[in-house]
Amino acid sequence: MRSHLSAKHAKEVPTEKDAAQPAITNFTSRPRRCDDRRAGDITGLITNMIVKDMLPISFVEGGGFLELMASVEPDYRVPGRTTMTKRIEKLYKDKAEDLRRSLSTISKVSITTDGWTALTTESYVTITCHYIDSEWEMKSAVLQTRATPERHTAENLAEGLRSATESWGILEKVTACVHDNASNVTLANNEYLDWDSSPCYAHTLQLAINDGFKLKPIHHIVAGASRLVSHFHHSTVATQALCQKQVDQTLPDHRLIQYCRTRWNSIYDMFDRLLEQRWAVAAVLSDRSVTTLSDARTLELADDSWIVMEEMLPVLRSLKCATTALCGESGVSSSMIYPVTATLLTKHLPAAPEESKKVAEYKQTVSVSLKRRLKPDEVESAKKVPFIASFLDPRHKHLKFANDALRDAVKARVKELLSAFAVGADAKPEITEEDSSESESAGGSAAAKRPRYDNKSAMLTLFGEEYHAETPVTPEMELSHYCDEKCIAPHLDPLDWWRVNETKYERLAQLARSYLCVPATSVPSERVFSAAGLILNRLRSRLHPDHVDQLIFLNKN
Template identity: 50%
Template sequence: MKRSKRSTVWDHFNRKGEDEVTCKICCAVLKYSSSTSTMQYHLRSKHPQASSDEGQQTLPAMLSGRRCDARRSEEITQRICSMVVKDTLPISVVYGEGFQELLGYIEPNYEIPSRCTITRRIEARFEERKKSLKSQLESTKCVALTTDCWTALTTESYITITCHYIDEDWQVNSAVLLTQSMPSRHTAENLAAKLIDAVETWGLNGKVSACVHDNARNIVAANSPERVNWESVPCFAHTLQLAVNDGFNVFVHRVIVAAGRLVRHFNHSTPACKALEDKQSQMKLPKHQLIQSCKTRWNSVCDMFGRLLEQRWAVTAVLSDRTVTRLQDARTLEIRDEHWQIMEEIAPVLETLKCATTIMSSEKNVSISNIYPITFSLLNTHLMRAEDDGHRVTEFKAKVRQSLSGRMQVVIIRLLLLSLLLLSLFCINWGVICSSQVDKDDLVAKPALIASVLDPRHKHLPFFAQTEKEAAKAKLIEMCAAMEMANAEDETAVSATQAGDKDRSQSNAMIMLLGDDYSAPRQATDYPEEVDIYMRDNPPSLDINPLDWWKANERRFPKLATLARRYLCIPGTSVPSERVFSAAGLTVNRLRSRLTPNHVDMLLFLNKN
């Protein structure tokens, strides 16, 4: 049986269900019931050029009959702005011949706006988004900051500040507040002034709990109590990297230099790179490129060692091939067997340290509460000497362990916690420990340790002795007492309002008889009891999100929940600020050397928010 010829009208329509079709030209939806007459009528009336010679018409010819009204023109312009922001493209892309040809093909009747028009639209979008973010932050009671400085290709110096907070639904939120030019010297005074100005601009006075930064002296001094009224939190990932670098300085740096020289040769030599690919195919190895380490990028040494160990025999084969590598070069580039052995032995230790950095660099999950658990795990387990460790690995572990212990000051934290406990023993009850008795610089008051206690997974502090756990508990009670005194007036006003609301709700008989908290779990009568109940509860498993736990238990521990919002929102690292640099590298490039600092701020703000 001969098939009927398919109508050419289907070149302009798509099926949408069993009884509808959609026009490819104008997106109109038509009814369809086995006959194409409706579609042919639509083409004749709406797209005459398409119906006159369907087989030969081009898309521009088809679209030329469609009117690009003001509304559609505005939508296209807004999407061009979104493309520039999301893909970090130069605004001058609208002048590109390829871009104009593309839009001319897709929308012949659209008039492409000028660069100045796109700039004005982006500025308006920035002001609108900034206003929206400011409104969100107004309803937030507590935020944390991260900050870092960087230099663009134009040698312009910038400072980036991000903020992080936990919303009412117990979700972690983050935003880039600003990326501003920093032409003045990066002294502690200038950096502190920039931070304070940003806090005031965004209406965050009194809401900042802490600022996370690297270990540079100027930014550490800028966040000291003498200059700002929030806590200073050193970036844990940077602290860990400094400790690892101290371990590298023992003997591993020689291996790093030799490995870096070898990788650099393959990355800059086309014949060597092609020969490596051939050897990988012959030896059935993964076709991976070698990785070059970078001083400013964390864990790159671990990645370089791992890739070299994976491709060791392919690399050795290329160096042994005299048609590719000269004998003199081979002698310079070859890695000694001793160095290969060091890389192989030290790789598992570096992988563990890399894992710690990866966990701490998360923006969407609670991270600061993991600092002390991870630190003590590294010191007491992963950096301890194993039976099969060689003397080189043992020496490396010992050096990193010593450096990390000193930088985290975990040696004296036990003494400070014990001293806090002794102070509390002379008080009538736990609640009368006043802030004058405890130095604000004591490590027991550091946000990372407080966050560990407020994280239900770590609240029992298994890495501490019992006396130290009691001291941490005393600190929680002290903070609850201080918070209650500070909020006494506000709580009185709220209680009065709630009492009035309760009087108005007496029309409900069940609420009148049983009370509106009938189904609520039992709450503590005062903050010492609240802390005691919280500490006696069994901790959840490590795979539980602590914010989900607090969402479910907020009514049981209202005071501690307030503290949890304040401290668990603090990132454990300054990675959020540094991640802006990757987008900044695409924004401030050689094609955009005339981009003003104000427009850099706008583009990065819109890209990240």
């Protein structure tokens, strides 16, 4: 019968092999069960997505997101805004506690601070923390971003900084606070707080650069260049014509760059791009089908202006390099402030014989402004954080960029600071009579079994304990030996050097940890502004200030 069915009715009767073979649809159509564990994992991933991508918490209630989750995981119940807020609050609490534990093991830190205003016109102050860990690795963290509705007086700012550092357990550990040159925050750090005040180098440098741009001839050129760029940014016809001229002249397909008063080095970027596209721009301005004669006469720059822009480019490039080189967070930077300044003053800012008078005046103005603001040749600067950091940096400890009086003053200041540290035998607790009695009691039974004067006792009696004791290293000796060491190459990492030589210079190593962690700029705090802008856009502007703080903290740490 089976043979007959197989031979004559194969289509109607499946074989055993076919009957046993499950169809793939049996697997694909079977719904996956979303149990509690999987639901928790998905919620955790959504939380991380909100934090990493700086999304509004209300994102979880968006129609598109709900449709997506209904398709991807039909059994999953998307948490609402309230639930997600609670999860973010818990995540913040856990991460903050981890950071607090890490900071409790650190002896010295530095902080940076800066203020900004949100779309809601609320004022915020951000504080970041920087330190060198036990492995001589530079670490940083955003501590907080708090709303400050009160007036920004020096007293209020000082109280805010004091309260913040105290809440994180680092009030007594702060070596210095890096901030901009605003008078209120400068006064707060100098008069109301016990740590050193260190003005942001990038901000100071930009103030000097802008002093040069205030010169009437230079200001006139900047204004003309800005007007020209603005014309192309506001005219679709001119922009399209410029693109065609770039193709005709085989120039890079680049847009012109407009300078921004609040963006550092943007005048350099504007000049650089205009010089690159000079002849394409000239071709557009001379094309009467694109630019009218009256507009062309208003927009065209004189040949002298182009010459000055070209002559200024090298010095502006060096000033930009100086700014960007010291804005990093991962390496030592404050020790570079005065070496970089000295290089600018001696190599890049002196007038060249062949350059125009306008450029020479610009250089002279910037040079004078830098000297006035940083005081690189005055003995009183020896107590400043950057000079001490330079001495503790094995790349710059020779202080070749300073005069003799200043070098001596820096060494004297370091010697004074070293006296506060105890190392080696100085740091060991004294043995009291009680400790000695307990020790003798513990070893009494063993001592009774051997002669009173064995070989060890005889040697101690003969030579005395002082014979084999190491000569204590004084702060003066440690400082002298450190100065005798050769400087390392400028491209090497000073923290690598200290990792190897920490036990050799115990006091200086502690001091190096205190000062080399100080950033040269307050850029770490300023970088929070962009993150804050993502959080505080018009979709998020009703966020509670505490949640703003938590989201920024989680995103940056």
